[in-house]
Amino acid sequence: DAMVIQNPRYQVTQFGKPVTLSCSQTLNHNVMYWYQQKSSQAPKLLFHYYDKDFNNEADTPDNFQSRRPNTSFCFLDIRSPGLGDAAMYLCATSRVRGRIGNQPQHFGDGTRLSIL
Amino acid sequence: AQSVTQLDSHVSVSEGTPVLLRCNYSSSYSPSLFWYVQHPNKGLQLLLKYTSAATLVKGINGFEAEFKKSETSFHLTKPSAHMSDAAEYFCVVSSYNFNKFYFGSGTKLNVKP
Numbered sequence: 001d002a003m004v005i006q007n008p009r010y011q012v013t014q015f016g017k018p019v020t021l022s023c024s025q026t027l028n029h030n031v032m033y034w035y036q037q038k039s040s041q042a043p044k045l046l047f048h049y050y051d052k053d054f055n056n057e058a059d060t061p062d063n064f065q066s067r068r069p070n071t072s073f074c075f076l077d078i079r080s081p082g083l084g085d086a087a088m089y090l091c092a093t094s095r096v097r098g099r100i101g102n103q104p105q106h107f108g109d110g111t112r113l114s115i116l
Numbered sequence: 117a118q119s120v121t122q123l124d125s126h127v128s129v130s131e132g133t134p135v136l137l138r139c140n141y142s143s144s145y146s147p148s149l150f151w152y153v154q155h156p157n158k159g160l161q162l163l164l165k166y167t168s169a170a171t172l173v174k175g176i177n178g179f180e181a182e183f184k185k186s187e188t189s190f191h192l193t194k195p196s197a198h199m200s201d202a203a204e205y206f207c208v209v210s211s212y213n214f215n216k217f218y219f220g221s222g223t224k225l226n227v228k229p
């Protein structure tokens with residue numbers, strides 16, 4: 001089945017130690033998103049790629065970076081994780097071609113990040 | 117500007133009784149609207165979507181929602197709750213060009229035996 005896969009499902013890192021989360025998709029969608037979700041809150045958009053174009057949200061900390069080497073893969077890098085970065089990180093994809101298609105987002109199961 | 121308001125943060129129903137989760141939206145154009153469900157430690161699963169076709173939308177697992185433009189609402193309903201429906205539900209509206217999606221704050225559904 002076509003899907004969005006996030007690895008690992010659980011990640012533990014130390015305060016200040018860089019960490020990378022990965023996301024892959026077999027849907028061939030042109031847009032990929034990274035969300036941060038803290039307990040009992042809605043997902044918060046960090047950034048998204050529209051094809052190769054990177055779009056950062058204004059309030060996303062500089063500590064968060066992303067790479068999309070090809071259509072299928074996208075990475076979230078946290079350069080110096082702080083305790084406040086402990087959260088679930090969700091990757092999503094969608095197919096956007098103007099207003100044609102009106103496709104929803106498809107989500108992975110997330111990576112739960114813990115900071116020691 | 118687009119926004120979504122989910123009117124109830126928590127809803128509790130008994131198994132076998134109807135479910136109503138309320139969502140109001142604000143949009144400067146004809147929106148596309150979605151309902152997602154999230155079980156603990158899982159990603160979001162699409163329940164249904166409205167994209168300017170039929171105003172009554174049927175989704176998976178017996179859920180449906182009705183788009184009411186005059187009331188700017190998109191409430192989610194199910195005739196008979198099942199224990200497996202206990203989860204968090206998010207109402208989402210898309211941006212005009214579908215690049216971005218705006219989430220409501222979520223409604224936690226509790227189903228009592």
